[in-house]
Amino acid sequence: MDLADLWPPAGLRVQHDDLELRFLDDDLLLRLADLARSGVHAEDRMPFAFPWTRGTPDEVARSVLRYQWATRAHVDPDDWRLELAVLVGGELVGVQGAVATKYPVTRTAETGSWLGLRFHGAGIGTRMRLAMLHLLFDGLGAQEATTGAFTDNAASLAVTRKLGYLASGRRRLAREGEVAESLSFSMSVEQWRARPATMRPPVTITGAEAVAELLGVA
Numbered sequence: 001m002d003l004a005d006l007w008p009p010a011g012l013r014v015q016h017d018d019l020e021l022r023f024l025d026d027d028l029l030l031r032l033a034d035l036a037r038s039g040v041h042a043e044d045r046m047p048f049a050f051p052w053t054r055g056t057p058d059e060v061a062r063s064v065l066r067y068q069w070a071t072r073a074h075v076d077p078d079d080w081r082l083e084l085a086v087l088v089g090g091e092l093v094g095v096q097g098a099v100a101t102k103y104p105v106t107r108t109a110e111t112g113s114w115l116g117l118r119f120h121g122a123g124i125g126t127r128m129r130l131a132m133l134h135l136l137f138d139g140l141g142a143q144e145a146t147t148g149a150f151t152d153n154a155a156s157l158a159v160t161r162k163l164g165y166l167a168s169g170r171r172r173l174a175r176e177g178e179v180a181e182s183l184s185f186s187m188s189v190e191q192w193r194a195r196p197a198t199m200r201p202p203v204t205i206t207g208a209e210a211v212a213e214l215l216g217v218a
Contacts, residue, residue: 008210009075009082014131014139016203019124021084021096021131028085029068031092033061039117047114047153049173049182071097077104077216086115086128093119096128098136098145104216107143109136125159131203133163137192139208141217145192148184150175160185164195 004011014021024032037057041047046054052063074081083097094115100108111132115124129147136142147165149156150173165185173182192200212218 004207004210008207008214011207012082012084012135012211013206014084014135014203015206016127016131016134016201018089019127019131020087021128021135022087024068024072024083024085024095028092029065032068032085032095033064035092035094035116036064037061040114041117045152046176047150047156049175051176054176075214077214078102080215082211084132086113086124088119088124093124094128096132098132107141107217108146109140109142109144110146110148111136112147120155125155126162129159129163130201133187133192134200134203135205135208137189138203139205140212140215143189144186146184146186148182151181151183157183163187164191164199166191 010023010025012021012023022028036053037060040053040060052067053060055063068083071081071083079101080103081097081099083095085092086094086096094113096111096113098109098111100106100110103109111129113125113128113132133145136145146168147160148171149160151157165187167183168186169184171182171184172179174180209218
């Protein structure tokens with residue numbers, strides 16, 4: 001018996017060419033914390049509602065560890081958070097996540113992600129989001145995927161619009177003690193299926209059936 005037999009997310013893999021999403025084991029988690037130490041965004045920006053990237057390099061690394069340790073066990077049908085390492089050519093570049101509540105009923109999940117600063121601008125954000133959408137729609141039976149970003153997060157908004165989400169609203173959120181506007185978007189499974197084949201590159205998904213059973217949607 002290995003870990004994936006008892007904890008299916010540990011066996012999850014999504015592969016497209018040289019990009020892979022997979023479970024954040026202890027080795028990858030330490031590497032992820034180290035990646036965050038070297039920067040996630042420009043100093044004058046804050047793409048997150050909770051400013052976990054502020055502080056010394058060690059404080060930022062510990063924030064990654066705390067969040068990911070808490071998230072690992074946060075997987076059941078009513079409330080789950082799935083965080084997957086993003087590797088390109090075997091190199092860890094960031095993390096791609098999805099969260100959902102009452103998933104067997106709503107079949108809706110919200111995606112979120114971050115990349116190490118030195119990997120920005122290489123098109124990886126689009127590829128990792130596509131891989132997660134494949135997992136949600138083709139592996140875990142989602143009917144809708146949602147996402148959001150602050151209005152000044154141009155890179156994230158560009159990925160969302162490029163992938164064909166529909167705008168679904170806006171919210172005023174607190175960010176570092178000030179109000180900031182966040183835009184919301186959604187994509188239905190029908191929209192996903194209607195995309196041309198060139199916009200849905202083939203991926204290999206391993207372990208999704210066991211995860212779907214854990215989430216109550218098998």
